[in-house]
Amino acid sequence: MSTSAAAQVRSVRSQLTEERCRALADKGYAIIDNCMGEACADALLTEMQEAFDQGLMKPNKTHFSKPGGGGVMVFQKPGIFETDMHDTALQGQLPVLTSLFEQTALVDALESRLPDVKLRRGTQGCTVKLQHNTGSGGCFPWHYDNPGRPNKRRLTCLLYLNRGWQPGDGGELTLLPFLGLAQEVAPLFDRLVVFRSDLVLHRVRPARAPRYALTVWLDGADGCVNGDRDVALHFSKADLGPGGDWLGLCDRLKASPVQRVLSRGVYQEEYQASLAECMGGAEGEGEMLAAHMAQVRAMDASAPLRHLVQRLRATRELLALQNLAT
Numbered sequence: 242m243s244t245s246a247a248a249q250v251r252s253v254r255s256q257l258t259e260e261r262c263r264a265l266a267d268k269g270y271a272i273i274d275n276c277m278g279e280a281c282a283d284a285l286l287t288e289m290q291e292a293f294d295q296g297l298m299k300p301n302k303t304h305f306s307k308p309g310g311g312g313v314m315v316f317q318k319p320g321i322f323e324t325d326m327h328d329t330a331l332q333g334q335l336p337v338l339t340s341l342f343e344q345t346a347l348v349d350a351l352e353s354r355l356p357d358v359k360l361r362r363g364t365q366g367c368t369v370k371l372q373h374n375t376g377s378g379g380c381f382p383w384h385y386d387n388p389g390r391p392n393k394r395r396l397t398c399l400l401y402l403n404r405g406w407q408p409g410d411g412g413e414l415t416l417l418p419f420l421g422l423a424q425e426v427a428p429l430f431d432r433l434v435v436f437r438s439d440l441v442l443h444r445v446r447p448a449r450a451p452r453y454a455l456t457v458w459l460d461g462a463d464g465c466v467n468g469d470r471d472v473a474l475h476f477s478k479a480d481l482g483p484g485g486d487w488l489g490l491c492d493r494l495k496a497s498p499v500q501r502v503l504s505r506g507v508y509q510e511e512y513q514a515s516l517a518e519c520m521g522g523a524e525g526e527g528e529m530l531a532a533h534m535a536q537v538r539a540m541d542a543s544a545p546l547r548h549l550v551q552r553l554r555a556t557r558e559l560l561a562l563q564n565l566a567t
């Protein structure tokens with residue numbers, strides 16, 4: 242069984258159909274059900290359960306930047322346990338997961354079907370995280386997996402391992418393409434969700450049943466992630482003025498990681514509510530909410546940014562109404 246995870250991920254190439262590649266290019270995400278096959282997914286789940294039962298997964302650590310460059314704080318998301326396969330102590334004990342960590346078949350398959358995404362080849366740009374949610378309400382607030390420099394992540398691959406998941410169990414992943422429609426994804430057994438780490442805002446709803454998820458993050462090729470145009474806004478007065486191509490600008494933002502600069506303003510209430518829900522009064526909630534509000538206020542203090550955010554919020558409402566009507 243030790244090589245089967247590598248063999249199975251090779252099949253992702255044929256599962257990345259034209260339609261799924263188009264979804265990744267257009268909306269930033271694609272979903273593949275029955276991805277690894279019953280036996281391999283079972284073997285992965287068994288090792289994840291062993292890792293949790295043996296105390297190899299630790300309470301989640303969330304690193305949080307203090308506003309104004311005041312350093313980094315570390316808090317815990319309640320109910321979430323995690324570990325990273327870079328931890329060599331795990332590698333001897335978890336052979337199937339180790340084989341997933343050491344293979345290059347996944348990045349090769351994705352690179353060959355999605356050449357425009359520009360992934361880093363080899364094993365160096367690959368991170369594997371094991372995550373267990375105890376099912377007592379644990380969740381993740383709205384975030385991008387790649388929030389900006391110096392992060393190098395390009396693709397997030399999430400494999401869910403929850404046999405018999407039912408709607409009331411919660412723990413759905415919600416993906417929110419910029420100015421688009423939110424898509425709720427149930428964390429079903431052997432379902433793989435692939436999305437752009439620098440382009441897809443997402444969160445996890447509170448889980449009411451134990452939940453296992455395996456994340457593979459793949460870095461982008463050198464120089465292809467978080468370039469200048471991905472981290473700083475460039476637009477002309479003509480874009481924003483009367484007669485400017487406003488919807489053209491919106492389309493560019495939908496397709497560009499630079500949307501991250503504006504997202505917290507456009508979705509400020511959503512960020513705030515999900516932070517409070519995720520922390521549930523635990524230590525750090527106040528600091529996180531204060532940091533969020535400070536970032537929103539900083540945007541508000543700049544008149545051009547404030548107007549841009551206001552207009553994006555109005556456009557977002559309009560597009561939502563149009564979508565409801567169709």
Ligand SMILES: O=C(O)CCC(=O)C(=O)O
Pocket residue numbers: 372381386399413414443444445454456
């Ligand atoms: O568990 C999930 O579905 C996603 C978790 C997540 O967003 C993350 O680890 O960054």
Ligand SMILES: [Fe+2]
Pocket residue numbers: 384385386443
């Ligand atoms: Fe995430």
